[in-house]
Amino acid sequence: MIDVDMAREAGGFSLKVAFKNAEGITALFGRSGAGKSMTIGLIAGLARPDYGHVVLDDRILVDTRAHIFLPPHKRRIGLVFQDSHLFPHLGVKQNLMFGRWFAPRRTRAISFDAVIETLGIGHLLRRMPSMLSGGERQRVAIGRALLSDPQLLLLDEPFAALDVPRRLEILPLIEKLRDEFKIPIVYVSHAVEEVARLAAWVVVLDEGHVIAQGDPAEVLPAVGAEDSRFGEASVLTMRVGKRDETYGLTELLHPAGTVWLAGPAGREGARVRIVVKATDVTLSAALPRGLSVQSVLAGRLVRIRPMGPLASIEIALGGEGRLLAVATRRALDELELCEGAPVFALIKTAALDERIVGG
């Protein structure tokens, strides 16, 4: 259980954050400059809040009213930075063992071999950090943080410097950490897809303030990563259905309809989240025929927000969930779509990234 409620002003920027989360991954989400890294620094003890507290389980890490401030080395919080910050003068193995040396022997819950195995870094142990690729470095950095036996893991956009294929490789790792080592994780990201996939609880920051928090499927669509239509996306919670072995497709079920995914998505019956970009959604007033699109969700149009020649449209899906779409205003007028009208949302399977679908 992590309980954060604190404020700090520094260099003309004022931060005020409060959130609690009991289990799984907490995502701090927002554009750059929103105060995500500052929040992480305050939790780790790299800076002091002007007022407030941070409590981890039953340990008070900082409480300005009680004049408690634990320095970073006593907090037992693992922090992975955007750049790995491996010690360049030490080998990979020595880097991994650095925090281990300081961790109390009695309470060690995480074994060296398990970490090496999970992160797949066994073959790197004898190398120097300068000889590692970006992805390898970040994996070693995560291992180093884990082996210090932390009670909380802070990941500050650990994959920001990695290219997309590497990120997709490492995302399942984060899920493994969550499941195998049972460590609460606070994950900083500005990528909707990552947050949608990983987080149990999302805290949305903007200009130093929490503007929304809650379940990613509810919070993320309302926010959007950017001001442009290209950043608008919705998160849908689906259930994995049957696989179409002939074509390699997987059926994802939603009370409002079916979405086909071009690849596997976990075992049948599992809950998964998919991210649908608003620009990938096509609207239809009637159930369409003769189209290549086979993923159709039915719903009701609840809100139209004009954006120049275009409009951002919010659809309440049958059952639960909201879907964002973008269309020209002319198309809406010609189809006589107004707020309250029933509508069918068509989603191109090809536009969905099956690689980032997760439970």
Next chain:
Amino acid sequence: MLLSPAEWTAVLLSLRIAVVATLASLPFGIFAAYALARWNFAGKTLLAAILYLPLVVPPVVTGYVLLIAFGRRGIFGSALAELGIVFSFRWTGAALACAVMGFPLMVRAMRLSFEAIDPQLEKAAGTLGANRFFTFLLVSLPLAVPGIIAGATLAFARALGEFGATITFVANIPGETQTIASAIYTFIQVPGGDPAALRLTLISIVIALAAVIISEIIQRRGERRLSRS
């Protein structure tokens, strides 16, 4: 090349003074460099200015200040003499003068080296459980080694060449405070001393070159270690 016993004495004495001056000032130099690079405290600029002072005032002035402070009847000298520590007209005094003169060079090189370390690395060490002392010992210090070697080499070279402050503070006593530099000075003053002065000049060039080359090699190795496979 054959040296007379007197010349040998000067060479060995010079080496001893330079080595002792460098080693004795090393811990203070590392501490001062780290403090100037990483800590913020009142009077930091003033402290830095005082530490760098021997670099800019005439060596004779430094020597005279040392004489006032550490001479037999000096401010600290008389107290230290009661403890059995005597600097005036001893080789230890020459070492002190050399250490003071070399200190700014030493601190400057080390400070740059500490400042070049990414502070995030030290923060990372903190989140991994290392307190300030262990962070310094395991992260900052090893990463500053190239700068520490450079600083020590500069101080050593400076100590070998020191003349003004030394001769002012502890005079020019053969076998006690007569270094290569003051021996050369003496030989030039006497008729027929030129060959001896020349020999010592060559010796001092060789020693200085060797010191710089050795430190280059050590530093190169250190850098290669950081980027080794």
